[in-house]
Amino acid sequence: MHILIVDDEQAQRDLLAGYLKKRGYTVSIAASGKEAIELNRTTGFDLVILDLKMPEIDGIETMSRMRKVDPQAFFIILTGYGTVESAVEAMKIGAYDYLGKPINLDELEMLIERAHEDQNTKREVELLRQEIDEEYETGSVIAESRKMREVLAMIARVAKSDSTVLIQGESGTGKEVVARLIHKTGLRKSCRFIPISCAALPETLLESELFGYERGAFTGAEKRKIGKFELADKGTLFLDEIGDLPLTIQVKLLRVLQEFTFERLGGTAMIKVNVRLISATNQDLHQKVSEGRFREDLLYRLNVITIDLAPLRERKEDIRPLAEHFIHKFNNKCNKTIKGFSKESFEKLLRYRWPGNIRELENVIERAVVLCRSDMIAARDLPLETSAGSAPEEREALRDVEAAHIQRLLEQTDWNLSETAKKLGIHRNTLRMKIKEYDLKREDK
Numbered sequence: 001m002h003i004l005i006v007d008d009e010q011a012q013r014d015l016l017a018g019y020l021k022k023r024g025y026t027v028s029i030a031a032s033g034k035e036a037i038e039l040n041r042t043t044g045f046d047l048v049i050l051d052l053k054m055p056e057i058d059g060i061e062t063m064s065r066m067r068k069v070d071p072q073a074f075f076i077i078l079t080g081y082g083t084v085e086s087a088v089e090a091m092k093i094g095a096y097d098y099l100g101k102p103i104n105l106d107e108l109e110m111l112i113e114r115a116h117e118d119q120n121t122k123r124e125v126e127l128l129r130q131e132i133d134e135e136y137e138t139g140s141v142i143a144e145s146r147k148m149r150e151v152l153a154m155i156a157r158v159a160k161s162d163s164t165v166l167i168q169g170e171s172g173t174g175k176e177v178v179a180r181l182i183h184k185t186g187l188r189k190s191c192r193f194i195p196i197s198c199a200a201l202p203e204t205l206l207e208s209e210l211f212g213y214e215r216g217a218f219t220g221a222e223k224r225k226i227g228k229f230e231l232a233d234k235g236t237l238f239l240d241e242i243g244d245l246p247l248t249i250q251v252k253l254l255r256v257l258q259e260f261t262f263e264r265l266g267g268t269a270m271i272k273v274n275v276r277l278i279s280a281t282n283q284d285l286h287q288k289v290s291e292g293r294f295r296e297d298l299l300y301r302l303n304v305i306t307i308d309l310a311p312l313r314e315r316k317e318d319i320r321p322l323a324e325h326f327i328h329k330f331n332n333k334c335n336k337t338i339k340g341f342s343k344e345s346f347e348k349l350l351r352y353r354w355p356g357n358i359r360e361l362e363n364v365i366e367r368a369v370v371l372c373r374s375d376m377i378a379a380r381d382l383p384l385e386t387s388a389g390s391a392p393e394e395r396e397a398l399r400d401v402e403a404a405h406i407q408r409l410l411e412q413t414d415w416n417l418s419e420t421a422k423k424l425g426i427h428r429n430t431l432r433m434k435i436k437e438y439d440l441k442r443e444d445k
């Protein structure tokens with residue numbers, strides 16, 4: 001801990017400095033406020049012990065100027081005449097504590113130790129907060145396209161209710177992101193979000209994961225296990241890949257959903273939980289119902305509200321913001337400073353079909369960030385198969401981009417057609433035709 005002592009009286013300075021050095025602290029001294037401020041320009045201190053009454057720049061002034069440079073430091077104010085008012089004044093502008101003269105050295109040391117601890121806690125909290133912010137940042141949802149903004153509006157509405165939600169979308173379209181967002185912005189945000197994938201586990205394991213078991217329920221059950229349903233009590237249970245749920249468990253799940261009560265495997269006690277259910281699938285559940293592989297009654301229970309996530313190729317306006325978001329993410333992770341995309345490489349991103357959607361985009365960008373040899377990602381950094389038969393698709397992509405661009409300008413000008421046409425450099429009638437052709441509509445605010 002580096003301590004600065006600021007006092008105009010040499011005897012006092014030397015006494016304190018000698019004492020604290022003996023105690024193992026690193027100590028610097030300054031004979032005036034001015035000197036302290038100068039010193040602080042080049043050196044950071046953890047703690048400043050500061051005489052209140054000094055000629056020229058007094059303690060309070062010194063402190064407020066030092067705090068501007070170094071908001072981390074803690075200040076202990078020494079008050080000569082026991083003037084409580086000025087001490088109070090110092091506390092008001094952010095001093096850590098004050099001490100009356102003559103100084104009781106034991107008291108001072110205790111104070112320093114306490115300050116040291118508080119400082120550590122404060123730093124930890126700040127670190128934690130930063131982590132949370134970053135987590136939130138990387139978990140932030142990008143939604144530029146009209147389709148995604150509609151999804152966001154929908155999420156805002158369902159988050160305020162407690163109804164069961166089914167999220168449908170191809171793999172990698174952000175189903176889990178949406179589920180978490182519903183939870184995070186909803187009524188249950190202070191309780192837990194428990195995800196479980198119905199595809200990853202064999203049937204018996206899945207059942208015990210969901211409902212838990214008692215000791216001795218089967219060979220190997222040495223301890224009681226609390227299932228996900230119980231863990232999610234008062235919070236949200238996210239059943240991922242619900243389409244892969246085996247029929248036997250579908251029956252059990254349905255029964256639980258009627259009453260929200262169940263028994264742990266091998267147990268007799270009825271357990272009641274209060275859980276919000278969100279499920280997700282990349283399969284066509286109605287199709288599975290007609291094939292007899294998914295229970296219709298379960299589908300209706302799960303599917304009170306449906307959120308459909310469009311594949312990335314149907315919301316190309318999201319490609320740029322997502323890609324830039326991922327550059328930022330992997331710049332941080334890989335210590336790179338890539339600024340963006342060359343024109344050619346970005347066109348490649350637009351043309352590609354993205355069968356793996358956002359997850360695939362994320363992987364592609366990660367690889368490009370790692371491989372990229374300049375500060376712009378080049379086409380060769382993106383190994384994307386844009387198949388030979390892609391000419392109609394390319395045209396499709398261009399149309400999407402044009403439609404999105406026109407839509408944006410229209411919104412910007414509040415649907416002023418002349419102004420938009422002028423910005424686009426086309427005639428008003430041409431604009432009218434394009435609006436009709438692309439079926440553009442004014443967005444709800």
Ligand SMILES: Nc1ncnc2c1ncn2[C@@H]1O[C@H](COP(=O)(O)OP(=O)(O)OP(=O)(O)O)[C@@H](O)[C@H]1O
Pocket residue numbers: 140141142143169170171172173174175176177178282322325358359362
């Ligand atoms: N709108 C978005 N904004 C930012 N990142 C997103 C968005 N949607 C998805 N992602 C990112 O894309 C990746 C895939 O998202 P997620 O896991 O939610 O998709 P999924 O539909 O559950 O995929 P899968 O079917 O493969 O499980 C994640 O890393 C996620 O952070």
Ligand SMILES: [Mg+2]
Pocket residue numbers: 175176240
């Ligand atoms: Mg998923």
